[in-house]
Amino acid sequence: MxxxxxxxxxxxxxxxxxxxxxxxxxxxxxxxxxxxxxxxxxxxxxxxxxxxxxxxxxxxxxxxxxxxxxxxxxxQDREPVDQPARIEIDPLRDESERTIWDTGKEGGLPEHRIWFRIDQLRAVRANRAAGAAQAERQSRDLA
Structure with a gap:
């Protein structure tokens, strides 16, 4: 915004x-x-x-x-985007996400704010993984 x-x-x-x-x-x-x-x-x-x-x-x-x-x-007079349904049985994927969840709950944050932080962590991880994959492809191309 x-x-x-x-x-x-x-x-x-x-x-x-x-x-x-x-x-x-x-x-x-x-x-x-x-x-x-x-x-x-x-x-x-x-x-x-x-x-x-x-x-x-x-x-x-x-x-x-x-x-x-x-x-x-x-x-902006556009259609809002519905959030995709979460289909995971355990939505928290690892200990880092559980720590964010537990800390947020203990701190009194509403769930949507905690999920926002977990989604930020997942985005950082996805960007790192994409960068690592690209670096690996480049090294293979140079070999």
Whole structure:
């Protein structure tokens, strides 16, 4: 999300309401899932306050949208991107992810924030693996 925070315009608030109804949620449930007060959610919906990055992440999680591609897309009048379903039986893949999970829970972080941190770790690992594979291909090409 840009440094200059945006406020919902009326038609964007109507679209947010459409997605809420589509998921059969009450606004109080959306607020709970987004880890924000119902009063702040109402102020966001009415365009009274700007949407912070933390609020956007929470709303993305509440609506099941991919973090960074839900509210941001809504603000740009594009379709929010649904988060892919997790199909793993044990979603935590190793001890590092379990440590992030346990530390986040002990620190009182909402689950969507913990998953965001775990997803960041996975992205770093994937980038390292891709870089290592590329280096190996280059060394074979030179041999």
């Amino acid at each position: 840009e440094e200059q925070r945006k406020r919902l315009e009326e038609h964007q608030a109507e679209r947010l309401n459409h997605y809420r109804r589509k998921r059969r949620l009450k606004w109080t449930e959306v607020a709970r899932r987004a880890d924000m007060s119902p009063q702040n959610l109402l102020r966001i919906r009415n365009g009274e306050i700007s949407i912070t990055e933390v609020a956007a992440e929470g709303l993305d999680a509440a609506f099941g949208w991919t973090s960074g591609e839900g509210i941001e897309n809504l603000l």
